[in-house]
Amino acid sequence: MRLSQYFMPILRDDPKEAEIVSHRLMLRTGMVRQESAGIYSWLPLGFRVLKKIEQIVRQEQNRAGAIEVLMPTIQSADLWRKSGRYDDYGKEMLRITDRHDRDMLYGPTNEEMITDMFRAGAQSYKDLPRNLYHIQWKFRDEVRPRFGVMRGREFLMKDAYSFDYTADGGRHSYGKMFVSYLRTYARMGLKAIPMQAETGPIGGDLSHEFLILADTGESEVHFDRDFYDMDWSEFTIDYDDPQAVSAIVNDYTSKYAATDDMHVEADFHARVPQDRRLSGRGIEVGHIFFFGDKYSQPLDCFVQTAEGGNVPILSGSYGIGVSRLAGAVIEASHDEAGIIWPEAVAPFDIGLINLKAGDSATDAACDKLYGELSSAGLEVLYDDKDDRAGGKFARMDLIGLPWQIIIGPRSLKDGNAEVKNRKTGERENVALSGIVSRFAKQG
Numbered sequence: 001m002r003l004s005q006y007f008m009p010i011l012r013d014d015p016k017e018a019e020i021v022s023h024r025l026m027l028r029t030g031m032v033r034q035e036s037a038g039i040y041s042w043l044p045l046g047f048r049v050l051k052k053i054e055q056i057v058r059q060e061q062n063r064a065g066a067i068e069v070l071m072p073t074i075q076s077a078d079l080w081r082k083s084g085r086y087d088d089y090g091k092e093m094l095r096i097t098d099r100h101d102r103d104m105l106y107g108p109t110n111e112e113m114i115t116d117m118f119r120a121g122a123q124s125y126k127d128l129p130r131n132l133y134h135i136q137w138k139f140r141d142e143v144r145p146r147f148g149v150m151r152g153r154e155f156l157m158k159d160a161y162s163f164d165y166t167a168d169g170g171r172h173s174y175g176k177m178f179v180s181y182l183r184t185y186a187r188m189g190l191k192a193i194p195m196q197a198e199t200g201p202i203g204g205d206l207s208h209e210f211l212i213l214a215d216t217g218e219s220e221v222h223f224d225r226d227f228y229d230m231d232w233s234e235f236t237i238d239y240d241d242p243q244a245v246s247a248i249v250n251d252y253t254s255k256y257a258a259t260d261d262m263h264v265e266a267d268f269h270a271r272v273p274q275d276r277r278l279s280g281r282g283i284e285v286g287h288i289f290f291f292g293d294k295y296s297q298p299l300d301c302f303v304q305t306a307e308g309g310n311v312p313i314l315s316g317s318y319g320i321g322v323s324r325l326a327g328a329v330i331e332a333s334h335d336e337a338g339i340i341w342p343e344a345v346a347p348f349d350i351g352l353i354n355l356k357a358g359d360s361a362t363d364a365a366c367d368k369l370y371g372e373l374s375s376a377g378l379e380v381l382y383d384d385k386d387d388r389a390g391g392k393f394a395r396m397d398l399i400g401l402p403w404q405i406i407i408g409p410r411s412l413k414d415g416n417a418e419v420k421n422r423k424t425g426e427r428e429n430v431a432l433s434g435i436v437s438r439f440a441k442q443g
């Protein structure tokens with residue numbers, strides 16, 4: 001993408017309304033624009049990040065055996081009356097009346113709808129287990145939308161729902177999501193610590209929240225320092241092997257980690273030696289529940305057993321805050337100059353800076369390299385604008401692409417470009433002829 005033809009409205013000054021760094025940087029780099037309180041447009045740069053996050057979430061859900069569907073944002077109130085949540089949900093639910101005076105709502109979550117969908121489509125125990133998910137916009141009329149996309153009113157969520165025949169099967173389904181969440185966050189360069197959670201209005205007894213540590217997080221968290229030494233890489237796992245799955249779950253849940261609501265100081269002291277006890281703040285980026293027949297009972301979601309009887313399906317639900325993650329990644333990865341994107345979610349792989357746009361030799365070298373890198377499958381933001389060098393450097397640092405390739409008349413004389421790593425700040429001269437092979441993606 002040529003910057004001269006792109007739409008990336010950079011703000012010169014820090015927006016006053018932004019209280020935390022991710023919100024400030026998302027507004028400054030023109031990633032998002034607030035349309036009304038807690039409701040955002042995703043501009044081109046932000047949209048690319050959102051789609052990358054979404055795609056990682058999707059790949060890891062699929063890998064764990066979940067099947068993608070898409071449910072609507074607008075739901076009828078009928079199913080919510082059946083489950084009893086129409087009244088319980090309170091003011092967070094945006095209620096709408098259609099032209100026929102029917103009560104509708106903008107979905108804050110989808111347990112009712114998916115349970116009804118599954119009820120209609122599954123007859124016997126042979127149709128189990130299944131896990132269905134979608135990635136869809138939700139609306140919750142939060143009292144205090146703030147921190148940009150971190151606590152929006154309209155936000156993008158991945159929500160998966162498991163359907164099982166036996167409690168053991170349900171635990172396996174829960175474990176698969178647990179492990180897939182670890183992998184999902186690791187791919188984005190995040191350590192999201194699974195913490196024991198309250199089950200809240202959804203109910204049930206098995207629940208974990210995944211939190212990344214950040215001073216600006218809304219939750220107070222207490223955890224064992226050992227988490228720092230754990231394997232957060234994308235380990236491989238055989239999801240079909242219940243023992244392998246539960247071994248990983250046990251490994252992560254055997255260490256103390258709790259949000260303030262669930263924290264018991266005496267347990268913390270009993271289980272963790274003093275030099276390993278840490279407290280801080282965290283951002284919730286995912287939440288998983290197993291709630292058994294809480295929805296299948298009222299919504300009549302039963303299957304036939306082998307003996308010909310009827311039993312309610314056992315379910316769990318599993319959410320990831322896709323749009324919140326865009327902000328959370330920035331909270332975890334930035335410096336004074338701007339964002340530092342992990343490669344997996346960066347809006348572009350490389351920023352190519354033409355230091356002397358208008359100079360025919362420099363233009364020709366940059367254009368050629370831009371074409372070659374693009375043909376090699378790399379996503380390049382090509383700064384071909386004729387601004388001053390200082391402004392170009394600052395802008396490229398601000399938007400935080402992992403790599404910068406800088407070309408001007410001086411480096412060109414030796415047939416070189418300067419390659420800068422945004423994260424480490426390291427710069428080196430690389431022969432122009434060797435650049436494409438250096439960056440070309442393997443496989």
Ligand code: ATP
Binds near residue numbers: 109156287320322324
């Ligand atoms: P929170 O405690 O932050 O209000 P929640 O517990 O109500 O979140 P869940 O119902 O567990 O949220 O939703 C699943 C995920 O969706 C959360 O872990 C979070 O990452 C994301 N999420 C929830 N509410 C919002 C919001 N208002 N804006 C952006 N993301 C959100």
Ligand code: MG
Binds near residue numbers: 209
């Ligand atoms: Mg939650």
